[in-house]
Structure formats: structure tokens, C-alpha cells
Amino acid sequence: GESVGLHLPTLSVQEGDNSIINCAYSNSASDYFIWYKQESGKGPQFIIDIRSNMDKRQGQRVTVLLNKTVKHLSLQIAATQPGDSAVYFCAENFLNNAGNMLTFGGGTRLMVKP
């Protein structure tokens, strides 16, 4: 379902440190998960995805971990840079009669301090 909120949780990290952004998803039938990065005034940008038959996937400087037992997803960013400052959304994807449903989590704002 839709996440509603006036205030996004914020993670503040020092440049060069690692960042971990967490997400709890809602539907145990979800079988595909995506992390998006959204910079101010722009559309969401695909970062990395993972299917439910995996529990870890690595990209360039990013790693996604999936724990289906507790319905938890995390995004790890190594050596965080100022350009990583953005809002990060996890999205879960499950199939219903209307086709795929991409449901977004509430988002986390990442602020990188130089």
C-alpha cells in the first residue's frame, strides 16, 4: 500500500563512511524488489534490484540484502559520496489480476556530510 507521511526519516552520514538504508515490506507474496534513488526535482532512478530467490546482490558500491523471513530489505552504500545524497525508496513488486504492482515504501532521506 501507499506510505503516507509528512516527514521522511533521515540518515546522516559522513562522506566516505558506509550507509545502510532499511526497508520493511508488506506483502509476503512479493517476489521482486527494487531500490530507487530520487534526487530533488527528479524522477526515481533505478539503483539495484533483487529477486526473491536470492538474499544478496551486489552492484557498483551498492549491495542489497533480502531477508524474506522478516520481510526486510536493506541497501548498503559503500564509501558514501556527496552525490549519493537523495531520497531512497524501496519498492516491492507482486503480481495481481491487474498485472504487476509496484508498491513503494515510505522513503529515507540520505544526507552526506562532506
Added chain:
Amino acid sequence: DAMVIQNPRYQVTQFGKPVTLSCSQTLNHNVMYWYQQKSSQAPKLLFHYYDKDFNNEADTPDNFQSRRPNTSFCFLDIRSPGLGDAAMYLCATSRDPRRDTQYFGPGTRLTVL
């Protein structure tokens, strides 16, 4: 290099005055989506087209309509915008509606006066 293009990037309209937002894609994807995103909130799906088949979300107001004249283009029509319709409107595409990555355009910021 643009893949999902939205025009205009910023749109100002008056209360009750119909407005149309456009989206085009160069990916030849079968599915096109429209989302509404309000400040500090996650995108909310309004509807999507799978080829010519229109799929409306149950809670999308009748004030919002969509047209897809061909594979490349999709339009969002707001028949009588209210102040509460001010938001960022995002278009997205995917090859297939099943477990496929959606690619988003830059969005159109709608202001209602």
C-alpha cells in the same frame, strides 16, 4: 539519450482548468504508468496501460483520465484540477507488467492556482 521524456517539466494551471501532461518513451516498452507524488511521500500509482489495455487503480479519482494513442506516447488529463492535485506527476515504463523494472521520467511539477 533520454528514454522516458515528460513535457512540460513545470505546469501551472488554474483551479478547475483542464490540463494535459504528456509522456513519451524511446524504449518501445509495452507498459506505461502514471504516478502522483506529493511532497515527502512515495509515488502513488494512478493507472497504467499494458499495450492498449487500461488499468485504473481503485482509488484514482474520476478527475484523472489517461490516453495512449500509440506505443510511444501516453497522456494524463486532469479534467478539473483542484488545489489538492498539485503534485509531481511521474511517468514510468516497463517491458512487461510482471516483475520487471520500471523506468521513470523526470516528472512534471503541477501547480494549481
